[in-house]
Amino acid sequence: MPSFDHSAPDAPxxxxxxxxxxxxxxxxxxxxxxxxxxxxxxxxxxxRPKSSMSHHFQVLREAGLVRTEIQGVQHLNFLRRAEIDARFPGLLAAILQS
Amino acid sequence: MPSFDHSAPDAPxxxxxxxxxxxxxxxxxxxxxxxxxxxxxxxxxxxRPKSSMSHHFQVLREAGLVRTEIQGVQHLNFLRRAEIDARFPGLLAAILQS
DNA sequence: TAAATTGTTCGATGAAAGGCGAACAATAAA
DNA sequence: TTTATTGTTCGCCTTTCATCGAACAATTTA
Incomplete structure (x- = not known):
């Protein structure tokens, strides 16, 4: 399954x-x-133009917040809940409910 | 008790x-x-120069994160725990323990 | 093969933000 | 009153960052 490199940002x-x-x-x-x-x-x-969104997804990936799986011609983006919660407990919940 | 204006940033x-x-x-x-x-x-x-820190404290005050009380010639800075916790539950804890 | 779809990459531009020194204000101390 | 202390304010400079169009790459479809 093709995807971006997410090996480094596992511990942002x-x-x-x-x-x-x-x-x-x-x-x-x-x-x-x-x-x-x-x-x-x-x-x-x-x-917005595609290039702007592509940039934002890149930033989110490098921060370890988002994982992108390539499926055909589309890039499916997932929130990395488990990894974020493990590394910064409570952070995601605090931000999502505010 | 003299202090800065903290009326507006109570709901950042x-x-x-x-x-x-x-x-x-x-x-x-x-x-x-x-x-x-x-x-x-x-x-x-x-x-760092004083002007830089003064700027950072201003940003923190405007975000409602810090309260500054003037006591004589000194400015005493407090973290606004209660207000932050009330408005963004769990955020401060998540950030401080990370 | 050719055309369409989905994103990325590149380069340029403009705006926002931080860093810093100098001058200023307020209070305290000599 | 004069001096020292603590921060703020101002202006300038530099860096960072978001935005955007154009060109490119990869995949799917006709």
Whole structure:
């Protein structure tokens, strides 16, 4: 199953995670992914260009917040709940319910 | 008791809080204040200029994270635990223990 | 093969943010 | 009153970051 390289960001530091979340679009993406389980980029484009969203997903991946699986021509993005909760207990819950 | 104006930032939004925390110096200040109850600016200056720290405290105040009480010539900074916990339950705990 | 779909990558641009020194304000102490 | 102490404010500079269009890559479909 093809996918991006997620080997490095398995242990991101807190600053990287906070910086990734400190953006309105990325926070919205995380909140959406927490509800729908997965989504491709197109589903999360508002009226923004694809290149912008691609950048935001890259930041989220590098922060270890999102995992992307390539399925055919689509990139399915998942919120990495278990990994985030293991590394930063309570953080995701606090952010999602605020 | 003289102090800064903390009337407005009593209900900051999540983005403002995340942006305030997404800086290494400010995160360090918050972590320090969680241990010592209060501290003046001088106690938290590393070798940085005062103007830089003053700026960071302003950001923390505007995000509702820190309260500053003027006592004589010193400005005593407190972490606003209760208010933060009330508005963003679990957030502070998650960040401080990570 | 050819065309369409889905994202990525690249380069340029503009805005936001941090860092710093100098001048200023307020209080305390000599 | 004069000096010292503690932060703030201001202006400038630099760096970082988001945004966007265009070109490219990979896969699916006609």
């Amino acid at each position: 530091d807190l600053m990287t995670v906070l910086r990734a979340l400190a953006d309105p679009i990325r926070l919205e993406v995380v909140q959406t992914l927490s509800r729908v389980e997965y989504a491709n980029c197109a589903a999360l484009l508002g009226d | 939004d999540l983005m403002t809080v995340l942006r305030a925390l997404a800086d290494p110096i400010r995160l360090e200040v918050v972590q320090t204040l969680s241990r010592v109850e209060y501290a003046n600016c001088a106690a938290l200056l590393g070798d």
